[in-house]
Amino acid sequence: MTQGAGLGPMVRTMAAQPPAPVPPGTPGAALDGRPQDAYAADDAYAPQEGYVPQVRQDGYGPQAGQVLQDVPAPQARLNPEVRVRTRARPYARLTYGTGPQATLPQDELPADYTPTERDIPVVGPDGTPTAYTDTLVDHPAVDLQQVGEGEAGGPLYVVGDVHGYYDELRAALFAEGLIDAEGHWAAGNTRLWFLGDFTDRGPDGIGVIDLVMQLSAEAAAAGGYCKALMGNHELLLLGAKRFGDTPVQSGAGTASFQAAWLLNGGQKTDMDRLQDHHLQWMARLDAVTEEDGHLLVHSDTTAYLDYGDSIEAVNDAVHEVLTRSDANEVWDLFRKLTKRFAFRDESGPQAVRDLLATYGGERIVHGHSPIPYLLGEVGTEDGEGEDTIVEEPHVYADGLAVAMDGGVTMAGKLLVVQLPLTV
Secondary structure, eight states, X not given: OOOOOOOOOOOOOOOOOOOOOOOTTOTTOOSXXXXXXXXXXXXXXXXXXXXXXXXXXXXXXXXXXXXXXXSOOHHHHOOTTOOOOOOOOOOOOOOTTSSTTOSSOGGGSOTTOOOOOOSSOOBOTTSSBSOOOOOGGGSOSSOOSOOOOOOOOSOEEEEOOOTTOHHHHHHHHHHTTSBOTTSOBOOTXXXXXXXXXXSSSSSOHHHHHHHHHHHHHHHHHTTOEEEEBOOHHHHHHHHHHHHTTOOEEETTEEEOHHHHHHHTTOOHHHHHHOOHHHHHHHHTOBSEEEEXXXXXXXXXXXXXXXXXXXXXXXXXXXXXXXXXXXXXXXXXXXXXXXXXXXXXSTTHHHHHHHHHHHHOOSEEEEOSSOHHHHHTOSOOTTSOOOOOOOOSOEEETTTTEEEOOOOGGGTOOOOEEEESOOO
C-alpha cells in the first residue's frame, strides 16, 4: 500500500463557522424532506420532531457523574450473550454545546444545528475523561509492525460500522469465536475484514483502532489476517487532525474539517489519544477490495467510480490524495465517500451492477447507512412507530447488495457475520 503522507501537529484555533444550510432544490440534496447535513447534501440524519434523547440501558459504559474507579473493567463488562433489541432511534449528533462536556459554546452553534444523543458520556463535568479503554496495544504482547501474511484460506468474516463502541465490538467478535475472553485472536487462518468507520459518536474510537491493529498482527502470526477499509469517518478524523479549521470549499459554502468532525460525533478523548501511528495506519487503508466474489466497500455509493476503473486504481488514487494532503482535495474525497443510498431505490440494482462490472465480484457488501434507514423504518415524526429489530445484515437490490451497518449508534446491533450469507 502507498505510504501515508506526513502529518503535522494538531491545529488549535477558534472553531470555523459551519457552512450555510443547503437551499431547497440543491442538486444532490436528499429528496425525502430531511434536513441537510453540514458537510454533505445526502448524509443527514436529524432527530424527528418530538424526539427526546435516551441513555442506553444495556449496561455498557459509565453513567454521568461516575468516576474512573467506579467503571467496571472492560472484560468485566464483556457479555457475549447481550443481544440488543430496541426500536431504532433517529440518528443522533454529538451534544457539543448542550451539556457539561461541551467544547463549543451554545451561542456559537448554527441556528439549524441538531445535537446528537450522547449515548455514553466520556467526559465528566470538570472536563476530564471518566473512562477509556486501556487496550492491549497500550501494552502489546506482539510486535505491531506489519507481519508477513501466509496464504490464508480460512473462513471469511466482515464487521460493520463500529463507531467507538469497543465493548460491543469485543462482545461480537467473542460471540463468533474470533477472539478469546482476553481479547486475543483465536481464529487461526480466518480472514476478517472491517468495513470502516472506527471512531466518532461512540466512547472509545482509539481503543477500537488499537484493537484492530493488535488483531491484525496476531492474525497474521496465526496464518490468517485481519484487515480494514477506509470509511468516511477515518477521512474526517484525518482531516480534523491535519487541517483543523482551515477553510475548504463545500457545496454548501465554506466549511472546515474541524467543524464537521465536531458536528458529526467527534470525541475529544479520541483526539487527545490520537498518535502518529494511528494516523499512518488510517492513511494507508484501502477503499475497495474483493474477496471470494464479494466486493467490499464502506459506502453505498457509486462515487468510487470517480477514482478509477480497477480496485488497484481506486486505492492508489485515494492514497495519492492523502499523500498530496491538499485540504480541498481531501474534503472532496470525504464528501464523495459520505454519499449514500445509491443501491436502495429502483435504480439501485443497476448501480450495483455498474460497480461489479467495473471492479469484479458477484455481490457488494457495505456499511455506512444504518439498516433501519435503508428500510425506511425510523418511526413517525412524533417519535412513535413500530419497533425495528436489527438481527442480521440486510440483503437488497435484487439480492446484489448486503448492508452491514446494524445501527450500533442507535442502540442497534454491531454486526459480525461470515460470508457468504445463506440467503
